[in-house]
Amino acid sequence: MQGEQRARTIFLWLWTLITAVKLVVAARLPLFVDEAFYWQEGQHLAAAYSDLPGLTAWLARLGVEIGGHHVLALRLPFLAIGAWLPWAVSRIATRWFGNVAGWQAGSLTLLMPLSATLGMLAVPDVPMAMAAVLCLGAGARLLRTVDAAAAMRLALGLLIGALSHYRFIGVIAVGFIALLLLPQGRRMLRDPRIWVALAVGVLAWLPLLAWNADNHEAGLKFQVVDRHPWDFQWTGLWFLVIQPMLVTPLLCVAMWKVAVAGTRAGGGARAQWRYFGLVGGVSTLAIFVLGFFTDVERISFHWPLPGYLALLVAVPVVLNGWPRWLRRTAWWMAGAGLALAFSYYLMASTPQLREQLAGYKYYPRNFAGWQPLADAVREELQQMPPGTKVLAGNFKVGAELGFQLGDADIAVLPHPLNDKHGRSVQLGLWGQLHDGKRDGPMLLVLSPSDQRYRELLDRYRAICGQVGPLPPPRVVSNDHGFQRFLLFRLPAQRDEGPCITPAMAWFDAPSSGEIVAADLHVKGWAFKDGVGLSRVEVLLDGRPVTDAVYGRNFDIRSAWPQSTDPQHPNVGFDARLDTRALAPGRHWLGLRLHGHDGSVEQWQEQPFVVPTR
Template sequence: MTLLRLLVAATGPLAPDETYYWVWSHHLQTGYLDHPPMVAFWIRAGTLLAGETPLGVRLLGPLSAALGSVLLARAADALFPTAPPGSRGPLSPPGPWSPGLSPGLSPGLWAALLLNATLVLGVGSVVMAPDTPLLFFCTAALWAMARLRRSGDGRWWLAVGAFAGGALLSKYTAVLLGLGIALWLVLTAEGRAWLRRWQPWAGGAVAVLLFAPVVAWNAANGWASFLRQGGRAGATEPGRALRYLGELVGGQAGLATPIVFVLCVVGVALAAAAWVRRRDASAALLACLTVPGALLFLWQATGSRVQGNWPAMLYPAAAIAAAALPGPRWQRLRPAAVWVGAVLTALVYVQAALAPVALPRRLDPTLARLGGWEAFTASVEAARRSAGADFVAAEEYGLASALAFRLPPGVRVLAIDPRWRSFGLPAPPPGLRGLLVRSERRGEVPPLWPEPRPAGELVRSRHGVEAERYRLYEVVTRPDAPVTVVLPRPGD
């Protein structure tokens, strides 16, 4: 699976968001407007190893998915150990929470298979986004918690803190990981016993120290990132709330793949029940790591759209719960879940790379994000040369970044947006003549320069199917223009 993912990562075109994070990797800092900096450090490491290519940008995605799968399997087996078939030892306690798996298949193997069957990991591991390191560090923290429970060695709390800090450096939603661990400490007898010792407090201090540079960056930049990501809340319009809730549940069923999603939901419900009825500390840990986050995203969906990737961090714990489900009925669903997920993931890979089915944009997310960039960039460069332009510019951060990654060496690419103010990138000198590329979705007349001159239209398409239309304008840089910076180029 890792070899297949590396192949897909190497051959698939980069999405605009991936090129945006690639720009980050050329200007490393401890915080950005959108997210903490971990994705930028991962891309920098990958491009140092594999060059400034799609594989270099995405390299750590498939590798972290492989290591994370091993850690998830070890975590599940530590939380729910089983004895060899036919034995009656302390590792196979009777009762409704005993996995009862067939010979040779441990809870850990099933957990890893189920998580790998989801599009969350199958597709998420071949694109580079903040969720990629977030998913890995959440899995690693879960593994460290499982080792802590199995061994009773308090030094594992330091590892938990380090991995939680890595998750916080990846995405702000990692605060749900800390919340889940804190709830487990407070609400279980085993956790409360740990609170009387120094190790969990030291682990929390490690996480806070790792996250401190992000706090310092926000303090120096008017708390811009915290304010941007923290301003979401529920609303009071019932019709909109129902629509967003339906999108959230339907989107998760698609991203997790339907059968895996059902198994995860039932598994988490049974984990909560086992915690309440039998005070099972392992089940409590899984419930604490999933239920609060699920409730938060459901609440957010009452007022605003919850993007499908946001709940991704909940799936490692949910996959263990699904793997530890009791009863033969649920066991029979697991192989089907893995096969369905594998087939759906393969279909997405094939459509993204080859597009054998000519689907319109509204039905094909791979077209909107990945389709036609190479030919489109060549058309932009031809238009630039024809106009004798000194630069190419774009207002959309993703479009500007995609052009910066793909245009020929030596072509200056400008990005126009207030978000670039905190990067410290150089501003262009005034008086340069250039070509502004603008999606038709933004309207007809760009408000950024006085009297822009229309210079034609371009279409980004794949196999004749339109992905997006753009308008071209001749513009001139001015000292009083909005925030404009010169983006880095490959090799800079």
Template sequence: MQYFTRHNVATLQAGRSVAQSSEVFLTRFSVVIPTLDEADHIDPLLTRLFALDLASGSFEVIFVDDGSRDGTPSRVRAWEAQANVRLIERHEQPDLAGSILAGVALAQSDVIVVMDPSHPPERLPALVAPLLDGSHDVAVGSRHVPGGGTGGWPHRQWLSRLGDWCARSLCDVSDTTSGFFAFRRELAATLTERARGYKTLLELLMAGQGKLRVVEVPVCFQQRTHGTARLSFHSQWIDLKRLVTLAGGTVSFGSTGRFAAVGLLGLVIDILLFQWLMSRGAGLALAHIVSFFAAAAVNYPLNSKWTFQPPPAGYPRWSHFGRFLTMGLFTLLMRGGVLAWLVYGWHMAPMLAIFPAVAVTAALQYLGSAFYVFPVQQDLPSADVRWRVASLGIVAFAVLLRLIYLGQAQLIPDEAYYWNYAQHMELSFYDHPPMVAWLIWLGTAIFGDTEFGVRIGAFICGLITMGYLYALARNLYDKSTGMRAVLLLAILPFYFSTGMVMTTDAPLVAAWAATLYYMERALIADQRSAWLGMGIAFGLGILSKYTLGLLGPAALLFVILDPASRRWLRRPQPYLAAALALLMFSPVIIWNMDNNWASIMFQSNRVKGGSEDQFAAHLLFLHLMVLLTPVGLLAAIMAVWPRTERDSSTYARRRRLFVRVFAGVPLAVFFVLSISESQRFHWTGPAWLALLPTMAWLMGQAGDFSTLARRVKAAWKPTIAVCIFLYAFVLHYVVLGIPGIPYNFLSEHYFWREATREIEQVVAEVRQRTGQEPIVVGMSKWSVAASLSFYNRSGKPMEIRSRNMFGDSGAMYDFWYPSEPPTSLPIILVGMRDHELERTRRIPDIGRMLVQPGPIQEQRVATPDGKPLRRIYYRIAQGYLGKNP
């Protein structure tokens, strides 16, 4: 392998002395065919090749045989005398990359074609044409573009397809594992001596990342009928290791076994210490944290000295250790979720749950060590590739983090309230359209009335958002920008939460991203069919939240400002899309017609902010700092800055207009409203989706930018790390806890499962004492009543009402329980704060509506082992006199 590589480089540098004959000038391209036991294919292949409508002598065929035992070399030699065919016999370890380079070294033309007998020779002219006319550097025979495909491939080829899917993320070619491709001869010099395996095309593409002109030519591959396929599990394993190296990870041929040996030692220490601590009465969180760090203290020095390549001389040791510590913290917090899922969700004994948890830990540690702690030191991939790999790893971690904790973290009151929507299904609801209820109904119908069942809709909406945002950013810029846009979506606070917490924002963000995608396809790409998608996405969006309607004026403004889009005003597609969206919105219209337009009136008053005028623009700015992080907010401002993008082409101008209009119109509305009225902090969240592609594009630029722009770009890496750490830390904290950190600041809006158990005990005591079934009244607009309703599972169902029973607003409870007649049944008032049981903003004296109201009592809520969680307040009365006693 090394001989042919060096020989090839030397030949390219010194010039081809053999290219002096007149025959060389006739040879326009060389076909290199590596063979291994292909005797039955030689005659049919060459017959088809030389039957092509090509000028005589315009190409040569070079067979490179890797030690065939079926007479393949003899078949080739029989053709040497009658056609422009040559044979090279290699006697080294069979290796496709080595065979190709050997053929390149002997080639007499500047255009090299690589193929094997499974490839259709009839596509050869189409493959070489882009190189012969000078328009491209590499042409790929692709199975994954329109017109391409495979026919009757054996099952082992699924390994190849899996490898192709992995490699596709590293470069802008859909079929990176194709064995049928053409390239310019000088590109062979970019292959290093470490190039090996069966993915020579990928080696070429990665070596010239961002510099090569690549075209994909559709090709249909056929199943082999004879010969030996080079694909095997061993070869695919070699290719996978090489792929990791090309992506920037440190993987030597001995590191996997060494890592396993070191990991086994750490596993023994981890499990034994965990079980010892649990047997001594330590909590689950304390036991797994202590055992993890004990094992890590052993693993780190062994991995750094023995498993992976040690850092070069002069590399800061503390920086190296800091990387290891960061990776370890992420792994630890993820492992806590796995333990909670197994112990609390599947009711597995902690002594057994630690085994699969440690297995997950080992996989994450290996990937983190290979790519982050001990990255490659030679042949570093380009910055673009490093961003792609980082995007894949971070997005995968964020998605897995959500999925693991999805069913373990308790519902917040908002989610419990929307779960109550699903228990009272209607065409729409007073304070929101029905989409959130539909998603929760579907999720709980499949997975039961659990946290996972409630939230799975948000998780899927998050994945849909990622898909549409990636497609939008790829269309506006390129594939790398699309991957970084999804990275931003995964780490920015608002978007991370909407992909996990089931509120109306979850489907809204997904529909917003879809609407932007179809708008771009319709308005910039001029695709008529995109209007259908836009109508559906817009309809689903306003069924999620009325805010999406702001994209309608934005679209109209863009059409007015963009001359190329004004023709749509004279075409039927936009009006049909609007009609379709209106038709989909009809359930909300029907509900409002039946309920005196209650929802429309409520939302109108909500936008106005109530009756008190106040300047709140400064609060809007603070909200944006929370939603986007300070770095994200600065990047968003730079994304609309006039001088950020210097491209003056027509497409670039339309792209900038699209981004500014579709982000600017919604944001301008919220800013104007904030001048006189306070807005909800999360309302502007979806509007920033239009800016994420440009923010992601700026992350990957290395041009001459301002000092501020360079600092913002440099600040993204620590911002990403801090955000992911905080999400994992908070989820671990609320599910398993962190030893030494109390739950003081969660005293009102969390731990409703435990609080409900305490109220159930109070209800049982009242029921036993009076012989009557008490009515429980949550003394908040809906938070207390909704949370108690969801977590009331352990005993007899409670009769639960909201504070609208006393004449105050209860949102949908005004419709579900519009009135409660006077009764002598016991009344139990429950609140998050003690004063709520005496008065509200609209009711100065609640006691006058009650019969013999008792004192306000405080109930402390704790874990079974006595760890305090929160407080809850209740008050017992002997009856209810009605709203107007």
């Protein structure tokens, strides 16, 4: 009893503390771009959408309807599911392994970074995890005895999963394999009540199937074919490095011991123990193997979560068999992993801290700069004629601006990014894909940070083809330019003439992060198609310090043969700066580019380091 009381107290303290922290972070964290699009989908209620079934959008709509137009309100239904999840895992573990193990399983769910942070973002993985746990608990109970209550719970889990994500098909397949491998599972599948539950699960896919039938299977093709290379790629091995970090190493070892135990028959092993091990082990192994062939460009580290939740149910039994020092290390390591995960989200939610990540691989670009962009858009609209409409360069800008401005109908230009994320068809169904025609003034908002640099000039030229020559832009630069936006006032009637693009530049010296001497030699190139540049200012930590000598012979036409800057090949610049007065540490080198058309554009800054002297 004393051990049970201690385990229960630890769980309740952890649940209270972690839930409170999640609420605080969720209230401060800007919307991730996918969350903004789910909000937009929720403002156009439908049975299914081009990228997902309907449940995520419905939950997002429910949140703002109840709590108002705020990021926390939008996330509240997802936070509620995330808060429910540890209790559900605890209940399953309690049923099969006792009260102490039950509370410990709930605590581990609260500490494992992948499950602990669930719900802070309004994403489909949240209801999908809920569905997986409902099915897991129902399946374990049905292995012992088939009854109507457990069958109804299974049906509910299958229903929620089908409305959450295409990936839930994998959860169903793994559960079916686990049942077939168990004698009790094969016996269970002969009961008609199970097939009634399965029929409910099948019917839940009908809205998504109907949407695909009406739209040439666009959603199915995107999820199964278009987004995956289906060619072998060695990057799948990163799974073995990333996943132990995300679930913490010792907890990862314990989960794999559960998975291995699930493959062993006989020896008095419980059917439920084997069931949890098989579901979690088969799921994780399948995702690892698929990782060699599937999409690696977008975030996929969360895919194994349903399998991990199955393994967590039995992990306390494994941990309790370890030496005390190792068991304590596993718990503290999980807590440290959770602290690091929360620290990242806190940095992403705090502009001053987020700025420190600029220039690093883990800079949270998709969270950055949306509020300053919205403020700039409002200022521009106030200075433009009444009735001016906003035109976004891609779905990310359209969705994020839509949430900030309270407008779910912002028009969006065709963009490869829309196709890459499976959103073009949906935008077309809403009538929001812009064809370049206009019957009034428009404010065009572009996000060059979303484009690969080598493709940026072609993108600018494509936009010229869509909307005509581009006037001088207003630059909205965040975090040293690692999130930049360009705002263009387009007149009511399309202009004709040569394509004038935003300026482009590059530092040849110093290199990013270079440790510099007292005398810093700055050199590189810059150009602006259509009109050329008249002046290049050099900025140091955001302040102008000198003009670079511009017009050096620097022939870059082999890299940019399509460029029409009239000053080619004389587009090089150089300058020298004295850094002896600078404090040791990281500093930022920037450019302000002046075009012959009157444009003034601040370029992305580049870090360099002044050593301690």
